[in-house]
Amino acid sequence: xxxxxxxxxxxxxxxxxxxxxxxxxxxxxxxxxxxxxxxxxxxxxxxxxxxxxxxxxxxxxxxxxxxxxxxxxxxxxxxxxxxxxxxxxxxxxxxxxxxxxxxxxxxxxxxxxxxxxxxxxxxxxxxxxxxxxxxxxxxxxxxxxxxxxxxxxxxxxxxxxxxxxxxxxxxxxxxxxxxxxxxxxxxxxxxxxxxxxxxxxxxxxxxxxxxxxxxxxxxxxxxxxxxxxxxxxxxxxxxxxxxxxxxxxxxxxxxxxxxxxxxxxxxxxxxxxxxxxxxxxxxxxxxxxxxxxxxxxxxxxxxxxxxxxxxxxxxxxxxxxxxxxxxxxxxxxxxxxxxxxxxxxxxxxxxxxxxxxxxxxxxxxxxxxxxxxxxxxxxxxxxxxxxxxxxxxxxxxxxxxxxxxxxxxxxxxxxxxxxxxxxxxxxxxxxxxxxxxxxxxxxxxxxxxxxxxxxxxxxxxxxxxxxxxxxxxxxxxxxxxxxxxxxxxxxxxxxxxxxxxxxxxxxxxxxxxxxxxxxxxxxxxxxxxxxxxxxxxxxxxxxxxxxxxxxxxxxxxxxxxxxxxxxxxx
Numbered sequence: 001x002x003x004x005x006x007x008x009x010x011x012x013x014x015x016x017x018x019x020x021x022x023x024x025x026x027x028x029x030x031x032x033x034x035x036x037x038x039x040x041x042x043x044x045x046x047x048x049x050x051x052x053x054x055x056x057x058x059x060x061x062x063x064x065x066x067x068x069x070x071x072x073x074x075x076x077x078x079x080x081x082x083x084x085x086x087x088x089x090x091x092x093x094x095x096x097x098x099x100x101x102x103x104x105x106x107x108x109x110x111x112x113x114x115x116x117x118x119x120x121x122x123x124x125x126x127x128x129x130x131x132x133x134x135x136x137x138x139x140x141x142x143x144x145x146x147x148x149x150x151x152x153x154x155x156x157x158x159x160x161x162x163x164x165x166x167x168x169x170x171x172x173x174x175x176x177x178x179x180x181x182x183x184x185x186x187x188x189x190x191x192x193x194x195x196x197x198x199x200x201x202x203x204x205x206x207x208x209x210x211x212x213x214x215x216x217x218x219x220x221x222x223x224x225x226x227x228x229x230x231x232x233x234x235x236x237x238x239x240x241x242x243x244x245x246x247x248x249x250x251x252x253x254x255x256x257x258x259x260x261x262x263x264x265x266x267x268x269x270x271x272x273x274x275x276x277x278x279x280x281x282x283x284x285x286x287x288x289x290x291x292x293x294x295x296x297x298x299x300x301x302x303x304x305x306x307x308x309x310x311x312x313x314x315x316x317x318x319x320x321x322x323x324x325x326x327x328x329x330x331x332x333x334x335x336x337x338x339x340x341x342x343x344x345x346x347x348x349x350x351x352x353x354x355x356x357x358x359x360x361x362x363x364x365x366x367x368x369x370x371x372x373x374x375x376x377x378x379x380x381x382x383x384x385x386x387x388x389x390x391x392x393x394x395x396x397x398x399x400x401x402x403x404x405x406x407x408x409x410x411x412x413x414x415x416x417x418x419x420x421x422x423x424x425x426x427x428x429x430x431x432x433x434x435x436x437x438x439x440x441x442x443x444x445x446x447x448x449x450x451x452x453x454x455x456x457x458x459x460x461x462x463x464x465x466x467x468x469x470x471x472x473x474x475x476x477x478x479x480x481x482x483x484x485x486x487x488x489x490x491x492x493x494x495x496x497x498x499x500x501x502x503x504x505x506x507x508x509x510x511x512x513x514x515x516x517x518x519x520x521x522x523x524x525x526x527x528x529x530x531x532x533x534x535x536x537x538x539x540x541x542x543x544x545x546x547x548x549x550x551x552x553x554x555x556x557x558x559x560x561x562x563x564x565x566x567x568x569x570x
Contacts, residue, residue: 001398001406008407012183013414016176017164040265045275047178048262048423049253050283054181055420057137058290059188060413061486064310064392066294070219072236074291076490076546077284079246083253084280088273090508091254096269101434103260103504110507111515113439118522119255119503120435124428126496127258128468130489131424132475135161137485138417139476140390141410144398147313151477157417158473165422166465176422180415187412188290191393194401195296200303202349208299211348214356215363217295220288233542235487244546247553248494251501253279258427297396302341302359306366308334308373310388310395321380330373337366383480390485425472429464437464491545495533498552499526505553506560513564521560525552 001009040048065073091103100106104123108116139153196205212218224230224237234240253259253276263272308331309315318327344358377386397409437460479488499522506518529552535541543551 001410002403004403005407005410008404009411009414012408012411016179016415016418019176019179038265039267040271041267042271042274042278044178045263045266045271046278046282047181048265049259049275049279050286051178051181051416051419052258052262052423053252053283053420054184054286055134055137055416055489057134057485057489058287059184059416060137060140060393061390062287062290063294063297064389065486066217066291067298067392068389070217071288071291071295072219072222073486074220074284074288075222075236075238075241076245077249077287078238078241079243080249080253080283081280082242082246083249084276086250087254088276091260091504092263092269092272092276094508095260095264096272100264102257102431103255104257104431104435107503107507111518115503115515115519115522116435116439118519119500120431122496122500122522122526123255123257124431126493127256127424127428128471129475130492131421131428131468132472133479133485133489133492134417134421134424135472136476136479137390138414141394141413144311144313144391144394147316150480154476155473158469158476161418161421162425162466162469162473164418165425165469166462176419180419183408184412184416187408188293190405191397191401191409192289192293192296194405195293195300195396198300198304198400203303205296207348208296210352211299211302211345211359212295215298215360217298231542232547233536233544235544235546240544240546244494244544244549247501247549248490248497248546251497251504251549251553252493255500255504256427256497257431258424261427261430262423294393297392300396302345304400305335305338307395308370310391311386312391312395314377314382314386314388317382318376318380321382323376323380327373327376330369330376334366334369334373337362337369341366421472425465425468428468429461432464432468433461494545494548495529496526496552498529498549499556500552501549502553502556502560506557510557510561513560517563517567518556518560520563521556524559525555528552528555 062073094106095103098106098109102120104116104120107119135158136154139150139157142148142157143150143153196208199208209218222234222237224234224239230239231237263275266272266275307315309318318324321327341359341362344355344362348355374386394413397406401409502525503518503522506513506521529548532541532543532551533545533548536543536545
């Protein structure tokens with residue numbers, strides 16, 4: 001990065017912060033701090049919902065996910081539009097009518113305080129851990145660009161995010177996310193254009209698609225079926241995306257306070273529904289476009305010298321280790337493969353079948369060399385992030401984009417991090433204050449749903465925002481080396497979302513089930529989900545993480561019903 005990049009980066013970030021602080025000047029109570037006085041129009045609800053989900057991980061890791069594994073990750077979102085319809089029918093009217101601050105207040109009305117508390121706790125645990133991963137994502141940028149220690153970088157980035165979030169509130173989050181998304185979409189479109197623009201003469205967008213498609217990167221639809229039947233361990237396929245993705249989206253948008261808090265800010269339930277339904281329409285195309293950038297990037301690196309490892313900081317560490325000579329040997333072989341790819345592509349327009357077959361063969365060989373290279377990190381005792389999926393797009397931005405655009409793209413990743421993390425910290429603080437601090441501070445019979453008597457306690461809310469920010473920074477220190485961050489966040493969510501969703505669905509649709517039954521069903525179901533995850537991790541059973549959402553939801557419904565039948569008086 002040069003001076004121009006720093007100017008662009010600084011102007012964008014300072015401008016966003018100033019705008020957010022300006023919009024939050026009147027936030028002096030809990031309803032204003034958490035729900036922006038329920039005054040947001042549908043388009044701000046839409047942008048806020050989208051901005052909360054589209055974290056830095058989305059723009060940093062998703063292109064790398066498509067680069068390495070193809071675009072099949074997009075199937076994960078196929079169940080989302082259906083989930084939006086269900087939420088608008090069952091969730092939004094109820095939350096709007098009760099005028100709740102958090103989704104979990106409803107559970108005390110329907111069941112009891114312990115069910116509300118266990119559900120709130122599961123949310124706090126899952127969202128707190130995933131927000132730590134989100135803080136780690138932008139820290140990767142500074143660490144990679146300047147060679148800074150990743151642990152210190154996490155603290156710096158986390159500190160900036162905490163200051164940004166504590167200073168504002170839900171209204172600031174909503175208005176800044178509006179600007180952030182406009183800048184983000186413009187920047188990603190420019191990045192896609194530049195990838196195609198930088199291809200050699202005679203190769204355009206359609207050629208790029210043909211090359212990436214011939215190497216399996218445009219695998220948008222995969223069935224998951226093999227000659228042995230359905231592969232339940234396959235992470236992303238049509239069935240797991242529609243069914244597992246539906247349950248995950250229903251839980252995330254319907255019961256996760258980081259999203260519920262976004263559409264509770266709407267003027268009325270009509271505005272909430274409009275924002276959610278439009279989110280269901282635009283989310284899949286948006287994610288498709290981001291993944292397509294990764295597929296185009298794969299084609300770009302067939303013509304250009306592709307690094308054997310995209311995380312240059314860890315790469316340099318390996319070249320200074322005991323495995324230096326092995327690393328240099330593998331890198332030389334890898335560079336030779338790169339040169340052979342470029343030779344093969346010269347005949348793409350004249351002998352496409354021959355060029356395609358040769359390119360596929362060379363990519364298989366280069367992947368084998370890359371795997372061998374990554375194996376050297378453990379032998380060398382290197383403990384940094386040895387999975388470079390999250391660095392692929394960033395490396396392209398730094399190495400190939402003109403000055404000014406580099407600053408813009410780096411700013412985009414920071415903006416995405418700030419928008420989603422601010423919303424997450426806001427929701428963590430809201431749940432802590434409303435569902436625990438204020439709830440247990442008073443007697444139940446003295447506690448109105450609206451908490452009008454507590455609206456001047458916004459300073460307490462800021463304290464909880466600060467506390468959760470510190471917690472998330474600590475979490476960020478332990479997530480180094482987790483691989484694809486976008487996958488890690490969704491795996492983590494799937495451990496909890498199914499059970500949380502099951503509690504809410506029982507509350508909505510199983511009127512005969514009471515609090516004790518659903519409480520114990522939730523505890524048992526969560527333990528079973530964790531057990532299934534552990535057994536799957538050690539290959540004792542084979543179940544993709546998306547199915548954990550289905551398992552958790554169904555277990556809560558079935559077990560709570562059985563308990564209620566066996567113990568009808570409880």
